[in-house]
Amino acid sequence: MTTIRNVSRRDFLKRTGAAGALVLGAQLAPLSFTQSVMAAAGEPNAAAQPNLFVGIDPDGTVTITSIRVEMGQGVRTGIPMILADEMEADWNRVKLWQAPGDPEKYDPAGKDKQNTDGSRSTRHHLDLMRQFGAAARQVLEQAAARKWGVDAAEVYAQGHRLHHSPTGRSLGFGEVVEEAKGIQVDPKQAKLKDPSNWIYIGKDLPGIDNYDMTTGGANYGADVTMPGMRIAVIARSPVFRGKAQSFDASEALKVPGVEKVVEIPALADDKAPEFRALGGIAVLGSNTWAVMEGRKKLKIDWEAGPNAVHTSKTFDAALMKSAKGGGAVIRNRGDVEGALENAAKVVESDYFVPYFIHTPMEPPAAIVDANSRPVQVWAATQSPNQARQYVAEAIGVDIKDVECNTTLLGGGFGRKSKPDFACEAAILSKMTGTPVRVQWTREDEIQNGYYHAASAHAMKAGLDADGKCVAWHHCGSWPSILGLWNPAQKTGFGIEYGLGLIDTPYNEVKNLRIENGEADIHTRVGWYRSVNNIQHAFATNGFVHELATAGGRDFLDLMLEMIGDAQVMDLTKDGVEEYWNYGDSVDDWPIMPKRLSNALRRVAEKSGYGKELPNGHGLGLAVHRAFHSYVAAAVHVVVRNDGSIHVPQVDMAIDCGRYVNPEGVRKQLEGAVIYGHSVAMHGKITTTDGAVDQSNFHDYPITRMTDAPLNIRVHVLEDFVDLKPCGAGEPGVPPYAPALVNAIFNATGKRITRLPISEQMSA
């Protein structure tokens, strides 16, 4: 067996050349950025616990600390390349070291305690990583000056070397390691490169892990082993918060390789689910196959509990009834009722989006040794610090006594920011005395997950005689994510409202009201790539097309009219007192309708919108602002006689402000189209008597190459690159499904207002 040891800070130093190495770091407190980069060598002062970002070997190898978790979004390339650029390091001589969960050291932005989520890595770290890189460069420049006995002002770094301008001498980075010891440069005072001299930022770089990922050498959650470990799979209640009344493990224990069957107590009634272990019957043994076979032979008497009432048929109808009945007003402008009364035409439509589940290709897995101090956790988690927090609670230790390292993630999509699976491993390790790896199967992932909220949307609008929208009314109802903390929660909250609902792209309407109806919560509702933006973009973009049709308007014209070209959208004018804005200030990241209309114009032009298309073909448009980025989609669809769908071309335009790796942005948008296609065509989780009906890829299909759009053209807008970086991982998903249904309407006249699409298409 391969054994992956914990890689401690000391190992970092060993890897970077032990006593000969130079390690640059900074002591930082969360929320502050005041202390200087320190240069140290050999064993650093343990009491100081320096925050390590850069190490340099005597052979010149530069080791950069990756402070964000890689799940396919390209962050292990994107963030380190900022630092490498500013320090003039040769990317081919850069290695990465993955930071463990320790926000006091590895969350220099002080924004999220290392939870890689919310498409925010670049926007919160671009400026900081520039400063750290520049500080490292200046330390090296001063070191070279010291070695040569010259003025540091005469030395500059370029191409992984230090150059002395007057004499033309040069030294490699590795040759000044000794001289660099003790030199300090405050990153805040470091002199940044002029952007015109950037060598990596804004340029295409391939993924830094590509070799490992194409040779089987990349390590994910289930690839980590510890000496003496056991592997476990867990039978969890099919119904959320159900309890095992009794179980019989005798047959399971007869399976060769099965060693133990133990019960993880069900989540206590007075505990909110949060990221805690659900409880269940765990089968432990020496190999994964044995414990999966053993689990099949368990006999468990489950008591379903109150969530047995959760049946999609009635639940979905209740959501729609709630939306149609109206709810709390969360944004209001003008007099919607009056405008509807006086409108030349009133249009109403209901939209529905079902539950989804993440299905990252890697099901959750974590390994924990709860019996060592500190407790060792290795997990495929987006949020290593929350893994520490919840593991500490689960086994009754202090968070300071828990170390969490992250592997690569085989996809995350929000699932892996919830470290319940690490808690399970910790509990089992403590109970059984050995390290335990918990392996989730695909069935577990689909049936015991955190679900993207099902939602219903009652849409109503008034048009004047010219087909101009004069009144807009949107009421949405969904079970809230807040239920993870407050199971009795009935309404949504500010974060959900800020996911494209109160900040609707279609703002240029004189009278506008947005409401939120109530909904019960019967499962773990959690965030999912793009979160509620998916349903908000679906309902609003679909409905605007309905309005264009009803008013005899061109789709593009009406969209542009309703988005407008305002520089800034001010929600406070419409009674929105607290706008979430993805956790960022509206001064730094305002809502800018003009950027959205620009993206739409770009995609209309690139896709050839307006041209005659053959019968059965349609081109559909949609827009959305999410995670501060502005995205427009143009989907070209062919609907065949048998009702099947082919998408020969997709054009995506994104304005994500300043970007670091345009190749990374393109890849995220390509992936978002495929993710959106799965959502649109196939996405549907249902429940019967509280239990999820689907179980694996046969009944929860994911887009395959056979139905995938294979001609996705991404247009990254350059006009706004001087603005702050926004997000790229999630914003591409929401506009895809509405653009596709709008395209289907244009191809066939069939208006789709519910997802998924595939079950509604026939000959």
Added chain:
Amino acid sequence: MITVKINGVNRQFTGDPNMPILWFVRDELGLTGSKFGCGMGLCGACTVHVEGQAVRGCITPMSAAADRAVTTIEGLDGEGNHPVQRAWRAHNVPQCGYCQSGQIMQAASLLNQNPDPSEQEIIDGMAGNICRCGTYQRIYAAVKTAATEV
């Protein structure tokens, strides 16, 4: 006892002959490049070769590999430079990377049997492998590139 040649090395297996190859290579040999995705042969993350032919490691029992040659991603090419692997890097295919071992093994098998596949043959040949990150466009292009080299 079952004897199976894994990446050119003879290995003995004394366990349940119904155990899928995936768990032998992962749990017993520590060859973790082959991935667990669904356990039902639906996603292809576990794809390995038996006598050069792609099979789903999560549902192919050890008994079916007896006295045969199994190749995992680790054994596809000693240097990791099989034309398919090179094409994957040239097209910057991977996102999370988890499915890519299986995708590469599937593509290598496809090109082994059909060195000059049509566009539809590539699509059909890769249809059993899911990529949740959505790298299909690049996978498709990489298979086409690799086809010019095998």
